[in-house]
Amino acid sequence: MLVLGMETSCDETAAAVVEDGVRVRSSVVASQHDLHGPFGGVVPELACRRHISSVIGVVEEALRRASVGLPDIKGVAVTRGPGLIGALLVGLSAAKSIAYARRIPIVGVHHIEGHLAAIFMETKAPPIPFLGLVVSGGHTMLFRVMSPGSYRILGQTRDDAAGEAFDKVAKLLGLGYPGGPAIDRLARGGNPAAISFPRPIPAGLEFSFSGLKTAVAQWISRNTLPKASQLADLVASFQEAVVDTLVTKLFAAAKLEGLEHLVVCGGVACNSRLRARLGDEAARLGFQLYLSAPEYCTDNAAMIAAAGFPRLKRGETDTLDLNAEATIPLPA
Ligand code: KG4
Numbered sequence: 001m002l003v004l005g006m007e008t009s010c011d012e013t014a015a016a017v018v019e020d021g022v023r024v025r026s027s028v029v030a031s032q033h034d035l036h037g038p039f040g041g042v043v044p045e046l047a048c049r050r051h052i053s054s055v056i057g058v059v060e061e062a063l064r065r066a067s068v069g070l071p072d073i074k075g076v077a078v079t080r081g082p083g084l085i086g087a088l089l090v091g092l093s094a095a096k097s098i099a100y101a102r103r104i105p106i107v108g109v110h111h112i113e114g115h116l117a118a119i120f121m122e123t124k125a126p127p128i129p130f131l132g133l134v135v136s137g138g139h140t141m142l143f144r145v146m147s148p149g150s151y152r153i154l155g156q157t158r159d160d161a162a163g164e165a166f167d168k169v170a171k172l173l174g175l176g177y178p179g180g181p182a183i184d185r186l187a188r189g190g191n192p193a194a195i196s197f198p199r200p201i202p203a204g205l206e207f208s209f210s211g212l213k214t215a216v217a218q219w220i221s222r223n224t225l226p227k228a229s230q231l232a233d234l235v236a237s238f239q240e241a242v243v244d245t246l247v248t249k250l251f252a253a254a255k256l257e258g259l260e261h262l263v264v265c266g267g268v269a270c271n272s273r274l275r276a277r278l279g280d281e282a283a284r285l286g287f288q289l290y291l292s293a294p295e296y297c298t299d300n301a302a303m304i305a306a307a308g309f310p311r312l313k314r315g316e317t318d319t320l321d322l323n324a325e326a327t328i329p330l331p332a
């Protein structure tokens with residue numbers, strides 16, 4: 001069954017054709033980084049306008065790369081939230097138009113459910129139940145995944161998301177937007193032990209990153225802005241504090257929940273240091289680690305098709321009054 005996935009929750013206009021929820025026939029992501037870069041973060045009004053002008057072309061390109069036409073598509077899966085409301089409405093309206101014109105079912109997908117479902121498109125996919133850590137620009141959350149469509153939140157950030165911390169620190173240092181990839185690259189030449197930033201580890205399975213961002217801001221205000229090598233040390237030390245926190249919490253949750261299979265997803269799961277440290281720790285402690293390919297960690301529409309597929313396969317459909325929601329809970 002070929003499903004058209006669509007995603008416009010933030011600053012990526014994305015469409016994908018996925019077969020049976022697992023085989024990616026095409027995945028097109030039109031990023032708006034050039035548009036938002038000068039502002040150091042996403043400007044919602046600009047994001048919506050760019051989605052409007054891009055969305056049809058992106059869908060056409062996804063169909064072309066998959067060598068299929070709209071008559072081959074048997075269902076549409078579209079992100080309905082959480083995200084920027086205007087941005088979501090663009091994708092949702094386009095998806096509903098396609099479903100209406102073709103008389104095919106449509107399902108609205110929770111964006112986080114999409115990130116978790118990305119792992120099902122990998123050849124090495126985890127058995128259920130598994131522990132899921134979603135680390136993105138908007139979320140840092142730990143889940144027990146009971147079945148596709150059934151999730152229990154174990155912990156989340158009290159303030160900034162991990163990706164937000166990367167973006168804000170990059171902005172402080174003038175490294176551009178999005179900050180995560182820039183810091184990841186620069187940190188490869190730095191010493192992660194050069195500066196001892198605090199490890200933000202609140203009680204239980206919660207996270208907190210705003211204090212770390214403030215610690216970096218204070219370090220910058222107390223020191224003259226570093227030369228290239230010191231800048232690498234600075235970002236490597238910051239990155240190490242984030243990575244330490246994520247690794248510590250993930251394995252603490254795995255032990256508490258008695259779960260052996262661990263999935264880490266979302267944009268920050270692209271981070272090379274995080275991937276390496278997770279791999280080492282999983283091997284040392286005897287856990288099974290599952291990481292998506294980087295292009296399916298950051299926002300994309302293939303993951304939305306993968307998440308929507310089980311519902312479409314069961315013959316479910318949402319109605320055409322389906323609405324976008326800036327915040328919505330995950331199905332329990
Ligand atoms: O999942 P995503 O594409 O969008 C959201 O749902 O938020 O995640 C984007 C976030 C941004 O904060 C970006 O800086 C971060 O993921 N990111 C990274 C890396 N690549 C993307 N953070 C650290 N290292 C990376 N290599």
Ligand code: ZN
Nearest residue numbers: 115136298299
């Ligand atoms: Zn995302």
